[in-house]
Amino acid sequence: GASLLLAWQIRNKRVLLVGGGPVAAGRLTWVLASDALVTLVAPAPLHPEIHYRVFEDPATSPSITYHPRKFIDADLDGVDMVLTAIDDVSTSHRICKMARAKKIPVNVADVPPECDFYFGSHYRNGPLQVLVSTGGKGPKLANLIRRRIEELLPADLGEAVEKVGKLRTELRKRAPGHAGGDVSKRRMGWMVRVCDEWSLEELSTMDDKMIIALLDRGWE
Amino acid sequence: GASLLLAWQIRNKRVLLVGGGPVAAGRLTWVLASDALVTLVAPAPLHPEIHYRVFEDPATSPSITYHPRKFIDADLDGVDMVLTAIDDVSTSHRICKMARAKKIPVNVADVPPECDFYFGSHYRNGPLQVLVSTGGKGPKLANLIRRRIEELLPADLGEAVEKVGKLRTELRKRAPGHAGGDVSKRRMGWMVRVCDEWSLEELSTMDDKMIIALLDRGWE
Numbered sequence: 001g002a003s004l005l006l007a008w009q010i011r012n013k014r015v016l017l018v019g020g021g022p023v024a025a026g027r028l029t030w031v032l033a034s035d036a037l038v039t040l041v042a043p044a045p046l047h048p049e050i051h052y053r054v055f056e057d058p059a060t061s062p063s064i065t066y067h068p069r070k071f072i073d074a075d076l077d078g079v080d081m082v083l084t085a086i087d088d089v090s091t092s093h094r095i096c097k098m099a100r101a102k103k104i105p106v107n108v109a110d111v112p113p114e115c116d117f118y119f120g121s122h123y124r125n126g127p128l129q130v131l132v133s134t135g136g137k138g139p140k141l142a143n144l145i146r147r148r149i150e151e152l153l154p155a156d157l158g159e160a161v162e163k164v165g166k167l168r169t170e171l172r173k174r175a176p177g178h179a180g181g182d183v184s185k186r187r188m189g190w191m192v193r194v195c196d197e198w199s200l201e202e203l204s205t206m207d208d209k210m211i212i213a214l215l216d217r218g219w220e
Numbered sequence: 221g222a223s224l225l226l227a228w229q230i231r232n233k234r235v236l237l238v239g240g241g242p243v244a245a246g247r248l249t250w251v252l253a254s255d256a257l258v259t260l261v262a263p264a265p266l267h268p269e270i271h272y273r274v275f276e277d278p279a280t281s282p283s284i285t286y287h288p289r290k291f292i293d294a295d296l297d298g299v300d301m302v303l304t305a306i307d308d309v310s311t312s313h314r315i316c317k318m319a320r321a322k323k324i325p326v327n328v329a330d331v332p333p334e335c336d337f338y339f340g341s342h343y344r345n346g347p348l349q350v351l352v353s354t355g356g357k358g359p360k361l362a363n364l365i366r367r368r369i370e371e372l373l374p375a376d377l378g379e380a381v382e383k384v385g386k387l388r389t390e391l392r393k394r395a396p397g398h399a400g401g402d403v404s405k406r407r408m409g410w411m412v413r414v415c416d417e418w419s420l421e422e423l424s425t426m427d428d429k430m431i432i433a434l435l436d437r438g439w440e
Contacts, residue, residue: 001254002255002344003227003228003229004229004230005226005349006337007223007224007225007338007339007353007355008223011221033224034222103323117226117227117228118227120225128365129353130350130353133350133351134347134381134384136385137347138411138415140411140415141381141384145350145420149373152369152373153368153369153372157365160361161357161358165357188360192360195360200361
């Protein structure tokens with residue numbers, strides 16, 4: 001069976017991260033980039049990258065609550081997602097069981113049956129994000145494929161996505177109408193035609209003036 | 221803020237799908253491919269593709285419980301994930317509020333603030349899966365980028381992932397040891413070297429004999 005690949009919105013959600021080593025450091029990066037509020041539980045010393053984010057980086061430290069100790073059961077209270085990355089297999093197992101009993105999604109690093117979701121390999125370019133998953137068959141291979149995708153896609157594709165987003169926002173201002181309605185369907189049809197007629201390379205060169213000109217020319 | 225892209229495991233989880241039109245048909249396809257149990261709520265007539273999966277396809281119909289009527293509150297009982305794809309904005313809004321009160325993740329099609337997760341655009345090749353998300357900036361563009369990735373990646377890459385999975389399984393049999401332990405780390409190191417030395421194209425041509433030969437040659 002396949003996984004269901006989803007773009008999860010965890011802005012201001014509470015994520016519990018148990019562990020302070022290199023795997024936890026990777027988890028922390030992605031979770032913070034998604035604007036989550038992180039509770040970090042790990043005895044000192046922390047991995048240098050984690051230490052930096054907790055104590056030094058002004059962009060991330062306000063989003064992290066750090067408890068320099070081992071996991072206790074109460075850590076699960078009020079939590080929306082749980083990630084563990086510790087060597088202690090039996091504690092991990094216990095955290096997983098408790099999280100599932102509370103219906104909190106959980107990921108125990110390196111133990112697939114104790115994961116409600118996998119991280120896979122992740123590429124980000126501005127608002128564009130790509131996830132590569134091998135369904136647990138090969139994490140290293142997922143990295144290689146992600147790197148291949150990174151090399152093959154135009155470097156300014158993130159820009160193209162940004163520009164198309166602007167075009168959509170402007171269009172919505174000119175032709176307001178709620179989702180599912182007639183105007184909304186016409187807007188969608190026009191966006192599809194623009195995206196079909198222009199190459200990804202052309203879209204990424206679009207500037208604000210061109211967006212206005214395109215809409216002025218008549219959006220239908 | 222970015223989304224957190226994740227490969228969700230929903231095998232045997234209960235997904236409530238409200239709606240019977242073309243958008244619901246797309247949702248149903250992905251959710252069934254991930255081996256979920258679907259409760260479908262929608263008055264007849266259904267979209268032909270949905271009708272086929274509910275009443276005709278022996279591979280999918282046992283996984284679907286169909287209620288030919290509008291949504292009622294009790295539909296949310298015992299559910300792990302909620303998807304709505306209906307034109308009725310106020311009912312969607314009400315379902316979203318109730319789902320969130322029960323801490324069930326919810327996606328209301330076309331209404332970003334009522335989505336705990338987005339679907340993005342999805343490519344699958346055997347065990348290999350790729351998700352492209354534009355953070356809601358352009359669903360059509362996400363499709364174009366997904367198609368570009370599909371064209372650029374070797375067509376037999378799914379095979380390569382399958383083969384590497386086999387190699388890992390065989391290796392684990394020859395060198396057992398639990399996750400996080402010393403043998404596990406040596407196994408991981410060897411897999412990384414194999415994946416680094418071989419091209420994606422070479423990996424996809426690997427057959428069972430070659431897997432055995434590779435391991436016989438000495439896995440370290």
